[in-house]
Amino acid sequence: MKDVSVADEVTRAAVELFAAQGYANTSVQQIVEAAGVTKGAMYHYFESKDDLLFAIYDRMLTLQQSRLDEIIARGGEVDDVLRAVCVDVIETSIDFLPEGTVFFRSLHMLSAPRQQEVTRRRRVYHDRFAALLQQGQDAGLYRTDIPQPVLIAHFFSDVHYLSHWYSPEGPETKSEVAEQLTDLFLTGIRLTNGSAT
Amino acid sequence: MKDVSVADEVTRAAVELFAAQGYANTSVQQIVEAAGVTKGAMYHYFESKDDLLFAIYDRMLTLQQSRLDEIIARGGEVDDVLRAVCVDVIETSIDFLPEGTVFFRSLHMLSAPRQQEVTRRRRVYHDRFAALLQQGQDAGLYRTDIPQPVLIAHFFSDVHYLSHWYSPEGPETKSEVAEQLTDLFLTGIRLTNGSAT
Amino acid sequence: MKDVSVADEVTRAAVELFAAQGYANTSVQQIVEAAGVTKGAMYHYFESKDDLLFAIYDRMLTLQQSRLDEIIARGGEVDDVLRAVCVDVIETSIDFLPEGTVFFRSLHMLSAPRQQEVTRRRRVYHDRFAALLQQGQDAGLYRTDIPQPVLIAHFFSDVHYLSHWYSPEGPETKSEVAEQLTDLFLTGIRLTNGSAT
Amino acid sequence: MKDVSVADEVTRAAVELFAAQGYANTSVQQIVEAAGVTKGAMYHYFESKDDLLFAIYDRMLTLQQSRLDEIIARGGEVDDVLRAVCVDVIETSIDFLPEGTVFFRSLHMLSAPRQQEVTRRRRVYHDRFAALLQQGQDAGLYRTDIPQPVLIAHFFSDVHYLSHWYSPEGPETKSEVAEQLTDLFLTGIRLTNGSAT
DNA sequence: TATGAATGAGATTTCATTCAT
DNA sequence: GATGAATGAAATCTCATTCAT
Numbered sequence: 001m002k003d004v005s006v007a008d009e010v011t012r013a014a015v016e017l018f019a020a021q022g023y024a025n026t027s028v029q030q031i032v033e034a035a036g037v038t039k040g041a042m043y044h045y046f047e048s049k050d051d052l053l054f055a056i057y058d059r060m061l062t063l064q065q066s067r068l069d070e071i072i073a074r075g076g077e078v079d080d081v082l083r084a085v086c087v088d089v090i091e092t093s094i095d096f097l098p099e100g101t102v103f104f105r106s107l108h109m110l111s112a113p114r115q116q117e118v119t120r121r122r123r124v125y126h127d128r129f130a131a132l133l134q135q136g137q138d139a140g141l142y143r144t145d146i147p148q149p150v151l152i153a154h155f156f157s158d159v160h161y162l163s164h165w166y167s168p169e170g171p172e173t174k175s176e177v178a179e180q181l182t183d184l185f186l187t188g189i190r191l192t193n194g195s196a197t
Numbered sequence: 198m199k200d201v202s203v204a205d206e207v208t209r210a211a212v213e214l215f216a217a218q219g220y221a222n223t224s225v226q227q228i229v230e231a232a233g234v235t236k237g238a239m240y241h242y243f244e245s246k247d248d249l250l251f252a253i254y255d256r257m258l259t260l261q262q263s264r265l266d267e268i269i270a271r272g273g274e275v276d277d278v279l280r281a282v283c284v285d286v287i288e289t290s291i292d293f294l295p296e297g298t299v300f301f302r303s304l305h306m307l308s309a310p311r312q313q314e315v316t317r318r319r320r321v322y323h324d325r326f327a328a329l330l331q332q333g334q335d336a337g338l339y340r341t342d343i344p345q346p347v348l349i350a351h352f353f354s355d356v357h358y359l360s361h362w363y364s365p366e367g368p369e370t371k372s373e374v375a376e377q378l379t380d381l382f383l384t385g386i387r388l389t390n391g392s393a394t
Numbered sequence: 395m396k397d398v399s400v401a402d403e404v405t406r407a408a409v410e411l412f413a414a415q416g417y418a419n420t421s422v423q424q425i426v427e428a429a430g431v432t433k434g435a436m437y438h439y440f441e442s443k444d445d446l447l448f449a450i451y452d453r454m455l456t457l458q459q460s461r462l463d464e465i466i467a468r469g470g471e472v473d474d475v476l477r478a479v480c481v482d483v484i485e486t487s488i489d490f491l492p493e494g495t496v497f498f499r500s501l502h503m504l505s506a507p508r509q510q511e512v513t514r515r516r517r518v519y520h521d522r523f524a525a526l527l528q529q530g531q532d533a534g535l536y537r538t539d540i541p542q543p544v545l546i547a548h549f550f551s552d553v554h555y556l557s558h559w560y561s562p563e564g565p566e567t568k569s570e571v572a573e574q575l576t577d578l579f580l581t582g583i584r585l586t587n588g589s590a591t
Numbered sequence: 592m593k594d595v596s597v598a599d600e601v602t603r604a605a606v607e608l609f610a611a612q613g614y615a616n617t618s619v620q621q622i623v624e625a626a627g628v629t630k631g632a633m634y635h636y637f638e639s640k641d642d643l644l645f646a647i648y649d650r651m652l653t654l655q656q657s658r659l660d661e662i663i664a665r666g667g668e669v670d671d672v673l674r675a676v677c678v679d680v681i682e683t684s685i686d687f688l689p690e691g692t693v694f695f696r697s698l699h700m701l702s703a704p705r706q707q708e709v710t711r712r713r714r715v716y717h718d719r720f721a722a723l724l725q726q727g728q729d730a731g732l733y734r735t736d737i738p739q740p741v742l743i744a745h746f747f748s749d750v751h752y753l754s755h756w757y758s759p760e761g762p763e764t765k766s767e768v769a770e771q772l773t774d775l776f777l778t779g780i781r782l783t784n785g786s787a788t
Numbered sequence: 789t790a791t792g793a794a795t796g797a798g799a800t801t802t803c804a805t806t807c808a809t
Numbered sequence: 810g811a812t813g814a815a816t817g818a819a820a821t822c823t824c825a826t827t828c829a830t
Contacts, residue, residue, distance in 0.1 A: 006810095022305045024221030028804060039805085040812045049804065104361075105302055108219045146377045147369060153362045154355060154381050161354030164301075165346065172344060180343045184351050188385035203793085225821065237795050240822065400814085416699045418615030422800060434816050437801070498755075499696055502613045540771045541763060543756065548775050551752030552745060558695075559744045566738060574737045578745050582779035597789095619825060630826090631791045640825065 019098035090178040216295035413492035610689035681769035
C-alpha cells in the first residue's frame with residue numbers, strides 16, 4: 001500500500017504511450033522511463049512487450065464481460081436491459097478511452113495465439129449481446145429484416161469509433177453521448193409498431 | 198499495357214501486406230518481394246516507407262471526395278441524395294476493404310505533417326456531408342435533438358467498422374449491407390412525423 | 395583498472411581509422427571490430443557516428459584550451475610566454491598527430507550545430523592567442539605592419555600542416571621541430587630593433 | 592564553341608559542391624543537377640566519381656607546376672625568383688580557393704594509385720622549390736640551421752591554410768596577403784647578416 | 789551522345805531481450 | 810527483486826554505377 005506497484009505503473013504508462021504513438025512506435029525504454037522504473041524491473045513482471053500489450057487487452061475484456069454479465073444478471077424487461085447495456089458499454093468506453101484506442105488499433109501486433117484468445121473472448125461477449133437482441137426480436141420488439149451480425153456491427157461500430165472523435169473536453173458529456181448513441185441505435189432497430197397506439 | 202508499372206505493383210503489394218500484418222510489422226523487403234521489384238526500384242518511386250503509406254491515403258481520400266462531389270452534383274431530393282451518398286460510401290469501402298483497414302488503423306504511423314494533411318482532407322469531406330445533413334434538418338426531415346457531430350460519427354462508425362467484420366465471402370452481398378446499414382442510419386435519424394406527437 | 399572502458403576503446407579505434415582512411419570511408423562496423431566491441435555496445439555510449447567524431451573534437455579542444463590557459467597562467471615575460479605557447483602547441487600536436495589529422499580534415503562531416511560549436515571554441519582559443527600577440531605588439535616587440543589575422547594564420551598553419559608531413563619516424567624529434575617552427579615564426583614577426591641606428 | 596562543354600560544367604559544379612560539403616557528402620545526383628546535365632552524360636565523360644575528383648587534382652597540379660616552371664625559366668636573382676614564386680603560389684591559391692579546399696582535404700578519398708600519382712607530382716613540385724631554396728642557401732642568403740623539409744613545410748603550410756581563413760570579402764586583398772605571408776616567410780628564413788655575428 | 793530507370797551492395801541505426809552483479 | 814550494460818538481428822535508406830533504348 002506504500003507505493004503503487006511496478007506492474008500497475010508500467011501498464012498505466014504503456015496505455016498512455018501506446019494510445020498516443022502506437023505500439024510499434026513506443027519503445028520499452030520510453031515506457032519504463034515514463035513509469036519511473038528500470039527495464040530490469042519491468043521484465044521481472046512482464047515476459048515481453050507483447051505480454052504487456054496483452055495485459056491491456058486482458059483487463060479490458062475482463063472488465064467489459066463482467067459489466068455485461070452483471071447488468072444481465074440484474075434482470076428486467078429486455079428493452080430496458082438492452083438499453084442499460086448499450087449505455088454502460090459506451091460510458092465505460094469513454095472512461096477507458098486510451099485503452100479503447102489501443103484495443104481496436106493494436107490487435108494485429110499481438111502474437112497469433114493471443115490474437116485468437118482475444119477474438120475468442122470477444123465472441124463470447126458478442127454472443128451474449130446477440131442473445132439479448134434475439135430475446136427482443138422474439139418478443140416482437142426489434143426488426144428481423146436485417147441479419148443479426150449487421151445489427152451487432154451497427155452498435156459496436158459506435159463503441160469502436162468513440163476514440164476517433166470523442167473528447168472529454170468537447171461539448172457533450174459522457175452520459176449525453178451514451179444516451180444519444182443508444183437512442184439512435186434503438187430507434188434504428190425498433191419495430192415501429194407505434195401503430196396500435 | 199505491356200507491363201504494370203513498378204509504382205502500381207508496389208502500392209498493391211503494400212496495401213495487401215499493411216492490411217494483413219500492419220504497417221509496422223511489414224518490412225520494405227517483404228513489400229518489394231511481394232511486388233517482384235528491387236528495393237532500389239521502389240525507392241526510385243517512393244521517398245520512404247512513409248511516402249508509400251501516404252500514397253494509399255492519398256488515393257483513398259481523392260477517390261472518396263470525388264465520389265461524394267459527383268453524387269451531390271447530380272442533385273435531387275435531399276433525402277435521396279443522402280441515401281445515395283451513404284450507400285455509395287459503404288459500397289466503395291467494401292470495394293476497397295484492405296485500403297480501409299490501413300486507412301483507419303495506420304494514421305498514427307504517418308509523419309506528423311502528413312497526419313495533418315489527412316485530417317484536413319477528412320474534415321473537408323465531413324463538412325460536405327454535414328451540409329447535406331443540415332439541408333435535411335432545415336427541411337424538417339431529420340431530428341435535431343442530437344448534435345450533428347454525434348450524427349456524423351454514428352454514420353461513419355459503420356463505414357469504419359466494415360473492415361472489422363465484413364467479408365466478401367460472407368452471406369451478405371455488398372449491396373445488401375449497404376442498403377441495410379443505410380436504412381438503420383436513416384431510420385435512426387429520421388423525424389418520425391406522422392406520429393401525431 | 396581491470397579493463398579499458400568501451401567508450402575509450404572505441405574512441406581510440408575511431409581516431410586511428412578516421413586518420414588513416416577518412417571519416418566517410420570508415421564504417422561503424424570497422425570501428426567496432428577494431429575496438430573489439432559490438433555495434434550495440436558502441437551505440438550505448440555514442441548516439442551516432444557523428445557523436446563519436448565530435449567526441450574526438452571535444453577532447454582536442456579541451457586539451458588545447460587547458461594547456462594554453464595553464465601556460466598563460468604561469469605568467470612571465472610576454473616573449474617567453476608566447477614562445478612557450480608555440481612550442482607547446484606544436485609538441486602537443488605531434489603527440490596527437492592522428493587526432494590532428496582528423497581535426498583539420500573532418501570538420502565538414504560534423505552536423506551543422508556541432509561545426510558551429512567547434513568554431514566557437516576555436517575562436518575562444520584564437521582570441522586568447524591574439525591577446526598575447528597584442529601584448530607583445532604593445533610592448534614594441536612584434537611588428538604591427540601586418541594584420542593580426544594574418545599573423546595568427548601564419549602560426550596556426552604550421553600547426554595544421556604537421557599531420558601532412560611530420561613523421562615521428564623521421565629525422566627530426568618532436569622538440570626540434572617545435573623549436574624550429576617557433577623560431578621561424580618568431581623571427582618573422584619580431585621587430586628587428588637591435589639594429590638601433 | 593556554342594555552349595560550355597559538359598565536362599567543364601560538371602567539373603565546375605563538382606568543385607563547388609566538394610568544397611562546400613565535402614566529397615563524401617556530395618552525391619553524383621547533386622553534381623549533375625547543379626551542372627544541368629544528366630547522369631548518363633556525366634558518365635560519358637568521367638569513368639567514375641573518383642575520376643571526377645582526380646580531374647580536379649590534375650588541373651591544379653598542372654597549373655601550379657607550369658606557373659612554377661615559367662617563373663623559374665624567366666631567371667633572375669635567386670631571392671627575387673623565390674619571392675616571385677611565393678607571391679604567385681599564394682595569389683593563384685586564392686584565385687582557386689575552392690579547388691584548394693578540395694585539394695588538401697580530399698586526397699584520401701582518391702583511389703590508392705591516384706593518391707600516389709598526386710603525391711609523386713607534388714614531390715616533383717616541391718623538389719623544384721627546394722632547389723631554389725638550396726641556391727639561396729648556397730649563396731649565403733638563407734639560414735641553414737633548420738632542415739630543408741621544415742623550411743618547405745613552413746611555407747606550404749601558409750598556402751594550405753588559406754582556404755581555412757582567407758575570404759575574398761575580407762579586408763585584405765589577394766596581393767596584400769601574398770606580400771605579407773611571403774614577407775613573413777622570407778624574414779623568417781633570411782640570414783640576418785650585417786648583424787655583426 | 790544521351791537518357792534515367794533499375795540494380796544491389798552496404799551503411800547507419802534501433803531495440804527487445806538477456807544476464808552478471 | 811532490481812540494475813543497466815551489452816547483445817545481435819533486422820530495419821530503413823543511400824548511392825555509384827550500368828544498360829536498354
